[in-house]
Amino acid sequence: MPRLKTGDYFVILITLLMCLFIFFSGKFWGNRGSESSKAVIRVGDLIYASYPLSKDRTVRIEGKGGHYCVLRIEDRRLDIIEANCPDKVCVNTPALTSTDGALVCLPAEILVTIEGEEGTEKEYDAVSQ
Amino acid sequence: MRSNKLAFMALMLALSLVTGYVEYLIPIPTGIPGIKLGLANIVTVFLILRGQYLEAFWILFIRVILSGILFGNPVSVIFGMTGGLAALAIMILLERSHIKLSIIGVSMSGAVVHNMGQIMVSFLMLGTKKVFYYLPFLMIAGLITGFITGWICQLLFERLPGDGKFGGQ
Numbered sequence: 001m002p003r004l005k006t007g008d009y010f011v012i013l014i015t016l017l018m019c020l021f022i023f024f025s026g027k028f029w030g031n032r033g034s035e036s037s038k039a040v041i042r043v044g045d046l047i048y049a050s051y052p053l054s055k056d057r058t059v060r061i062e063g064k065g066g067h068y069c070v071l072r073i074e075d076r077r078l079d080i081i082e083a084n085c086p087d088k089v090c091v092n093t094p095a096l097t098s099t100d101g102a103l104v105c106l107p108a109e110i111l112v113t114i115e116g117e118e119g120t121e122k123e124y125d126a127v128s129q
Numbered sequence: 130m131r132s133n134k135l136a137f138m139a140l141m142l143a144l145s146l147v148t149g150y151v152e153y154l155i156p157i158p159t160g161i162p163g164i165k166l167g168l169a170n171i172v173t174v175f176l177i178l179r180g181q182y183l184e185a186f187w188i189l190f191i192r193v194i195l196s197g198i199l200f201g202n203p204v205s206v207i208f209g210m211t212g213g214l215a216a217l218a219i220m221i222l223l224e225r226s227h228i229k230l231s232i233i234g235v236s237m238s239g240a241v242v243h244n245m246g247q248i249m250v251s252f253l254m255l256g257t258k259k260v261f262y263y264l265p266f267l268m269i270a271g272l273i274t275g276f277i278t279g280w281i282c283q284l285l286f287e288r289l290p291g292d293g294k295f296g297g298q
Contacts, residue, residue, distance in 0.1 A: 002280045008234030015241050015272055019265035045256075086202055100262040104255065106204045111255050 037099075039078050041071065042111040053078075053114065063108025071103070071112060078103060078112055138184060145172035145192045150200060164267070167240060167274045169196075173217065174236045174282045182221050189213050211250050216243035232286070236279030241271035 041048045043063050051057060053076045061069045069090055070082040079095035080103050090105040096114055103112040149169030169192060176185035193213055197206035216239035223235050230238075244267035251260040 002233055002276075002283060003231055004233055005229045005231045007228045007230035008237070011230070011234045011237050011241075012272055015237075015268050019268050022261070023265045100259060102255070102257060102259045102262075104251070104260075106254070107202075111257065113257065113259055 037076070037114055037116050039071070039073055040113050040115045042113075044109045048110075050115075061108075061110055061112075063105060063110040065107055067105060067108030067110075069103075069105050069108060069110050069112075078114065080105070080112070083108070138188065141172050141176065141184075141188050142192060142195075145169040145188060146196055146199070148172070149192065149196050164270050165274070167243070167278055168281075170213075170216070170236070170239070170243075170278050171281050171285075173213070174220065174232060174239065174278055175285060177217075177220050177224055177235065178232050178282060178286065185221075186214075186217060189217055207254075208247050208250055212243035212246040215246040216240065231279070232282050233276055233279035236282065237272050237275030240275030240278065241268050244268060244271040 037053045038050050039053060040050045041059070041061055043061065048061060049059065051059065051073060053073060056074045057072075058081075059071045059073070061071055063069060067085050068083065069080045069085075072079050072081045077095040077097050080090045080093070083090050083105055085105050085107045087107075090103055090110070093103055096103055096112070099114045099116055101113075104110065146169070148171060152166045152168045155166060172192075173185050173189050176182075176188065190210070193206055193209040197203055197209070219242045220235050220239040223230055223238055245264065248260055248264050248267060252258065
């Protein structure tokens with residue numbers, strides 16, 4: 001029932017090609033991390049906390065504007081299991097297992113990522129073992 | 130402006146506001162952050178197809194601001210505005226060009242560009258390249274949602290009097 005013209009198929013083709021290109025360019029490929037991988041939590045511009053993935057734990061992150069997220073570190077995976085933001089986008093994002101992607105809560109300005117050996121250039125505000 | 134046109138524009142704005150809200154009732158279980166059906170853009174695409182580019186811009190602009198205020202999510206205004214304006218620009222360019230595109234192709238292009246714009250804004254706001262990991266998924270989602278939106282628009286045009294260009298507005 002939808003009436004498609006030739007140009008439409010090109011749109012689909014070009015978009016898919018761009019996807020494949022981005023996906024395989026390797027630039028944004030992460031890795032599952034080694035023994036030194038850590039979960040890095042940022043609130044705004046500062047690093048709020050950092051935890052090694054080797055130990056399971058649950059962390060409550062206080063973000064901006066009174067918003068919080070609860071992060072669960074388990075089996076070297078990161079997942080936000082609870083948050084008081086209106087959208088709950090952060091809760092519905094699938095768990096992080098590699099240095100790709102990030103868990104984000106925009107109203108709270110919370111950003112959670114996995115970092116491997118590279119580390120970061122910023123000073124840590126707090127590091128927990 | 131003529132009262133006909135004022136009423137028509139008010140209708141378009143109300144429609145796009147309500148569809149933008151109602152689509153939250155339809156859960157999209159892809160798990161990718163920020164995926165929406167974008168049904169509010171049926172109105173945007175509809176107006177572009179009628180050649181009312183300026184009106185499409187204003188309805189989009191006002192709708193993004195109003196829904197940010199009404200539905201209590203100020204962050205969404207930034208994302209909606211950049212994605213929406215970028216999509217609008219591309220769709221107008223494509224519609225006016227001589228490329229053989231149906232409204233579905235125009236709508237798909239708009240949706241893909243919209244999602245790319247949102248990733249770009251995420252990158253600027255969060256300062257990490259890791260958000261680009263979601264780009265391929267969002268582009269494909271754009272193809273699908275753009276297809277749905279464009280198809281609905283096509284169906285509307287078939288069923289409205291004057292083949293969509295009704296009332297002289």
